[in-house]
Amino acid sequence: VRSGFAAVVGRPNVGKSTLCNRLCGEKVSIVAATPNTTRHAVRGVVHRDGAQLVVVDTPGVHRPKTALGERLNDAARAAVDDVDALVALVDATAPVGPGDRRVLAQVLATSGATGPQPFVVVNKADAARRPTVAARLLEAESVVAALGGEAAGRVEYFAVSAVTGAGVDPLLDAVFDVLPEGPAWYPAGTVVEADAAERAAELVREALLARVRDELPHAIHTRVASAEWPVVSVEILVERESQKGIVIGRGGRVLKEVGTEARAQLPEGCFLELRVSVEEGWQSRGDVLDRWGY
Ligand SMILES: Nc1nc2c(ncn2[C@@H]2O[C@H](COP(=O)(O)OP(=O)(O)OP(=O)(O)O)[C@@H](O)[C@H]2O)c(=O)[nH]1
Numbered sequence: 705v706r707s708g709f710a711a712v713v714g715r716p717n718v719g720k721s722t723l724c725n726r727l728c729g730e731k732v733s734i735v736a737a738t739p740n741t742t743r744h745a746v747r748g749v750v751h752r753d754g755a756q757l758v759v760v761d762t763p764g765v766h767r768p769k770t771a772l773g774e775r776l777n778d779a780a781r782a783a784v785d786d787v788d789a790l791v792a793l794v795d796a797t798a799p800v801g802p803g804d805r806r807v808l809a810q811v812l813a814t815s816g817a818t819g820p821q822p823f824v825v826v827n828k829a830d831a832a833r834r835p836t837v838a839a840r841l842l843e844a845e846s847v848v849a850a851l852g853g854e855a856a857g858r859v860e861y862f863a864v865s866a867v868t869g870a871g872v873d874p875l876l877d878a879v880f881d882v883l884p885e886g887p888a889w890y891p892a893g894t895v896v897e898a899d900a901a902e903r904a905a906e907l908v909r910e911a912l913l914a915r916v917r918d919e920l921p922h923a924i925h926t927r928v929a930s931a932e933w934p935v936v937s938v939e940i941l942v943e944r945e946s947q948k949g950i951v952i953g954r955g956g957r958v959l960k961e962v963g964t965e966a967r968a969q970l971p972e973g974c975f976l977e978l979r980v981s982v983e984e985g986w987q988s989r990g991d992v993l994d995r996w997g998y
């Protein structure tokens with residue numbers, strides 16, 4: 705069979721996770737309207753006759769303000785090691801800026817003459833007018849040309865909407881085309897790599913971000929406290945005592961909604977327990993980040 709890995713990279717919030725989910729046809733990675741939602745490399749699998757593609761979602765590359773931010777950049781950098789394709793995503797609704805330039809420079813440097821096939825993809829085409837999407841493609845092309853190097857001439861360009869799926873099939877075909885001969889890394893039918901407990905912790909974070917993002921943009925961490933199927937206990941950690949109330953909500957309303965939303969996406973029979981604790985200033989504490997696997 706043919707098989708290989710494609711990493712999706714880009715600035716925060718450009719729609720990397722949404723695209724990964726669209727490519728895989730399932731929710732593999734959580735999505736939120738806030739930057740820095742994805743915090744680890746997250747893998748999903750696309751199966752075709754005689755071919756298997758592992759899609760790797762990565763944290764957004766940004767200028768870090770905390771130790772957490774540095775770890776996210778490190779994770780994004782590590783995720784592009786040894787892949788067969790690099791998909792650099794830019795956002796159609798904003799000009800190609802210095803942040804994108806850094807991402808494109810990284811991609812070209814990694815691809816070189818013989819490394820992973822570089823793709824540059826303008827996302828959110830549904831949210832911009834056609835001429836704007838065309839302008840973004842040209843901006844991206846001229847950034848790539850200015851950066852130069854051996855990979856510049858190898859770049860293939862696409863415009864897509866991860867939300868509507870427009871343009872995604874041609875991109876997926878092009879990625880499958882560059883896969884080498886290799887073993888099937890995952891059994892047929894496996895789309896999501898994470899186990900149910902890890903997934904529960906992510907789904908809890910997603911449901912929470914949708915509700916409290918204005919108050920607590922990055923302060924939330926979730927982790928599996930214990931998992932003895934069907935009981936999964938997820939701990940929600942915030943940075944200060946005063947933030948607990950926001951997560952819990954009036955009369956426990958927020959926490960209850962979060963539990964309901966996450967449970968609905970977990971395997972039947974899963975019993976999800978939630979609790980909230982404080983880890984003082986965790987985003988800036990290397991020791992805590994080590995302990996939590998960042
Ligand atoms: N209109 C539109 N919105 C999109 C599209 N793709 C993603 N979004 C929105 O953009 C926001 C960010 O999406 P994510 O997929 O979480 O972005 P990301 O690049 O993974 O972000 P980080 O993990 O934080 O780096 C969400 O509100 C998405 O719904 C798209 O094709 N069109």
Ligand SMILES: [Mg+2]
Pocket residue numbers: 720721722733734735741742761762763764
């Ligand atoms: Mg993401």
